[in-house]
Amino acid sequence: MSLSRLKVAPPEIKRKPLLPLQFIGADSMRFFSQYISYFQAAPLALIILLFLLFPVLTILVVSFWDYDSYRLIPDFITENYEFLLTSPVTYSAYLKTLFYAIATLVITLLIGFTVAYYIAFYIRNSFVQSLLFIACTVPFLTSNIIRMISWIPLLGRNGLVNSALLETHIIDEPIEWLLYSDFSVILAFVHLYTLFVVVPVFNSMMRIDRNLVEAAIDSGASAMQTITHVILPLCKSGLAIGSIFVMTLVMGDFITVTMMSGGLSASVGVLIRNEISLLQYPAAAANAIVLLGTVLIMLSVMFRFINIKKEL
Numbered sequence: 001m002s003l004s005r006l007k008v009a010p011p012e013i014k015r016k017p018l019l020p021l022q023f024i025g026a027d028s029m030r031f032f033s034q035y036i037s038y039f040q041a042a043p044l045a046l047i048i049l050l051f052l053l054f055p056v057l058t059i060l061v062v063s064f065w066d067y068d069s070y071r072l073i074p075d076f077i078t079e080n081y082e083f084l085l086t087s088p089v090t091y092s093a094y095l096k097t098l099f100y101a102i103a104t105l106v107i108t109l110l111i112g113f114t115v116a117y118y119i120a121f122y123i124r125n126s127f128v129q130s131l132l133f134i135a136c137t138v139p140f141l142t143s144n145i146i147r148m149i150s151w152i153p154l155l156g157r158n159g160l161v162n163s164a165l166l167e168t169h170i171i172d173e174p175i176e177w178l179l180y181s182d183f184s185v186i187l188a189f190v191h192l193y194t195l196f197v198v199v200p201v202f203n204s205m206m207r208i209d210r211n212l213v214e215a216a217i218d219s220g221a222s223a224m225q226t227i228t229h230v231i232l233p234l235c236k237s238g239l240a241i242g243s244i245f246v247m248t249l250v251m252g253d254f255i256t257v258t259m260m261s262g263g264l265s266a267s268v269g270v271l272i273r274n275e276i277s278l279l280q281y282p283a284a285a286a287n288a289i290v291l292l293g294t295v296l297i298m299l300s301v302m303f304r305f306i307n308i309k310k311e312l
Contacts, residue, residue: 056292063285072281080286090271090287094294097267099182100257101250104189108246109239111190112197116238117231120205121213133202140195148188148259155179155187180262188260193249197242204238205231240306244299251295 063080066073084090115136123129139147154160155178162174177183208231216226232239254269268291275284 059285059288062282063289065282065285067280067282070279080283081290084283084286084290089266093266093268093271096265097251097269100185100189100267101247103186104193104250105243105246107186107190108194108197109242111194112201112242113239115194115198116202116205117227120202120208136195136198139191144192145255145259147191148256151184151188151191151260152179155184180260180264182261182265184260185257185265188256189250189253192256193246196245196249197239200238200241200245201235202238204235208234236306240302243302247298247302248295251291 062072064076064078066075066077066079119129119132123132152159156162157174157176157179159179161178162171165171166174212230212234213226216230221229252269254267254273257265257267257270258273268287272284272287272291275281275287
């Protein structure tokens with residue numbers, strides 16, 4: 001059989017599979033590449049819209065409604081805000097809430113900075129650092145209410161502190177202001193929210209270049225000068241984040257104030273809780289909007305001094 005009669009099959013041509021984007025036209029490709037960042041941000045924007053902006057807008061709308069003893073009346077009135085902004089009870093509650101927030105912030109910053117500084121700079125072993133950091137979080141594994149209740153047998157009139165002071169004849173009669181007072185409220189706030197300062201400050205300190213600290217010490221700077229001129233400026237972001245956590249949590253808290261003051265002190269959160277219990281939802285919504293505006297103003301003032309985005 002001659003070679004001319006042999007039929008040789010043509011070589012197979014391997015074709016590359018078309019990608020999904022290759023089926024799109026040039027105009028569509030330009031449109032897709034131009035707005036791809038918007039498509040990527042759409043899921044997160046949708047979540048923020050549904051779970052943040054929509055509830056706030058709903059509260060804002062309800063704050064202008066009217067109400068009576070048993071129903072809500074859709075309307076547009078400003079009486080809720082007029083009564084809120086002209087009531088001396090409101091001013092007293094806001095001043096008390098600001099007092100709690102500022103006092104708690106100052107104390108938590110001092111304690112949180114000291115604890116973070118000790119763990120970050122005095123503990124050289126990374127395992128011991130992690131162990132101490134975990135030890136700081138152990139009390140936070142229990143409920144806030146349980147931790148608040150634990151102060152009552154300690155600070156009460158017949159509690160452990162008063163009993164110990166009476167037995168050692170340091171005092172002649174029990175101290176009344178240890179419990180159900182502003183002192184007990186601030187003490188509970190500090191106990192609850194100190195960790196929210198320790199964590200961001202510790203993370204900021206761990207990112208500080210140790211050569212800068214050694215250079216300051218070699219230049220003759222004292223320990224306090226090193227802290228004020230080197231460490232504090234470099235951990236401003238951690239201090240700012242901790243301050244935001246503490247301020248927002250204290251401003252909206254009502255359980256701690258109610259339990260630790262024995263119902264003798266009022267805060268904005270307590271006012272809102274009382275209005276909700278009385279079915280005065282529009283008044284509570286107006287109070288919530290004013291509280292939100294107050295917190296945003298305080299945070300904007302804080303952001304004027306510290307650029308968190310730049311620091312991070």
